[in-house]
Amino acid sequence: MRSPLAPDPASVTVLHAVQPGDGGVARVVVDLVRAQRAAGLRVAVACPPGTVLSAAVRAEGAETHDWRAGRDPGPRLVRETRELARVIRAVGPSLVHAHSAKAGLCARLALRGRIPTVYQPHAWSFEAVTGTTASLARRWERFGARWADRILCVSEAERRTGEAAGVTADWSVVHNGVDVARFATEGPPGNPVPTVVCVGRLCRQKGQDVLLAAWPAVLAEVPTARLVLVGDGPDGERLRAAAGPSVRFTGAVDDTVPWYRAADVVVLPSRWEGMALAPLEAMASGRPVVVSDVDGARESLPPAHTSLCLVPPEDPAALAAALGRLLGRPELRHRLGREAHAHVLSSFDVRRTGAAVAGVYRDLAGVRGAEHREPIAQ
Template identity: 70%
Template sequence: MPSPPLFTALHVVQPGDGGVARVVADVAAAQVSSGMRVAVACPPGTELAAAARAHGAEVHPWRAGREPGRGLVAESLRVARLVDAVRPDLVHAHSAKAGLAARLAVRGRVPTVYQPHAWSFEAVGGPAAALARRWERWAARWTDRVICVSDAERRRGEGAGVRAAWSVVHNGVDTARFAGAADRAAARAALGLPAADPLVVCVARLCRQKGQDDLLRAWDAVRRRVPAARLALVGDGPEAGALRAAADGSVLFAGAVADPAPWYRAADLAVLPSRWEGLALAPLEAMAAGRPVVVTDVDGARESLPPGQEPYCLVRPGDPEALAGALAALLQRPVLRAELGRRAQRHVRERFDVRRAGAAIADVALG
């Protein structure tokens, strides 16, 4: 008697790099391990395409831009053709652009899960934000479940009038990989960094969302209090040129890296001054490496920090003065910084392990 066909999940993803890509790669690995057939449609030649293939998923090229535009109709048609070819039991769309194209293509014909990874209406203002909220409310009729990466993200969707079946699955990281060898001096030597200078590291795409412009506005004040401090911006993106023009010689632009773990190990302190998020991965990675992290009070930030660290590590978004104060205060208190890092590492190991997150999303898909 022939065995029944495997349950098939098709992930439709844009972007194919950064935090979203790492989340999808981890989910694909967990689903393959659980015995599912997994297909990933994403832009070709990206980090996600390589990682998903390495985990045993089928990878289908899906050429799509990050933003809605004239190519949307063609992009949605390409999703429809992929659905016909793959014949999935479930379509799982990740981020706003894929959520738009995939739900227009499928329109409820196949069970559909949508994971916003931060709501589209937070990225824009005025009429564009109102239009994005209206779309999310409308598209909920073609969505069997919305998976949010934080309770705050779910509440924001509910507040925008999105009526859906909700699940909250916090992002997770490979805690063992980021913990690794915690020798700061060895990490700095390998990266060619000064051995003794206080180092703040920001790992993120260089774009408006991640707030590196606010970080540079804060940096002069940090340097006045900690003159030897250095800042490393790890990543690349559309704001790279403007940020370079605004930075002084104490700021290092490391570019995009395949593995940010050595940068966390080299750091005294990590920072992510985002304007909006769902639940960012970079702070979890930094904490898994045993480094405290200063974050802005956006969706997911309070849920990611260990209890009691908010007074030291949480600041208002868009407030360079508060950001400078938090960074300088921690750079000047090495004993406190070390203790916060130890607690953060334990917290992430207990609550944000990637295997738990991947298994939880696999359960949602099969349930």
């Protein structure tokens, strides 16, 4: 039975279980922690120690608990689940909010419906793999849904992808948001050469290899163009080996804002997403974006931009054509940038996201868990 009244915020403890400890997921969690702390909730975060996320949530005043979890499932899964269960017992949360596939797996195995649980995939696990592994991931997501009181998706497309995979759940969709004031900038960059910036972890998901495959065609159209890849990751060495002299790698950076401001165009050629943060941040900075047509992309763009800025995933030719078109038309870039900024300001402010997630929590107030109530894993 759900309580008709929201609980006193001072009596509510939220535990965020998070893996990974960096990138877009970490930025989403930091924003939620900030909003929830401001609302008077007790907030705890279980995440890998020594990460950007661990330091950031500690700076926000949240309790931090070391949870040594890797990105992938494997032989450490039992230990990782037991460690998370120990954190849950120590914190005594009113609600657990699990972020990403690994945290969703461990949290649901540890809790099995005993405490109200929100699972936020941040893109589905089965999209990152193929063959038998993908089949197993779909089977788990279908089975594990029974131990989530709410599955929280960041786009309607992400929800539809889950439904198409056979996941049956009580769904909420809350779009990602960004701090528009932080990313706001004044006017175009005024670069001496046309500059394309890609912000993202250097990994297969983000598709930087597709971008490098497209880049020679961009240079054929705009010979002075330069490409900057911002971030680091497991594919860094391979990508650097494939890049030419017009491509710069920054490595990991503490602040992406200067790179958005330096861009004429921001690109993210992902293979899969829920709703990527980088395009929202770029648009908040008044920059036009080119993105692949994966989950969340159409919902994040101004509707009038889809014909110019949306390309099929894993299509270097289409990507090169879109980038060349924008690089060759400064006035078009400036107009799209202004429209993009207004769009994010009206629809993707991080305060809207925080308020909507708070609404999900209120909706679960008084829920004692799903039908399958078992002791928390030891």
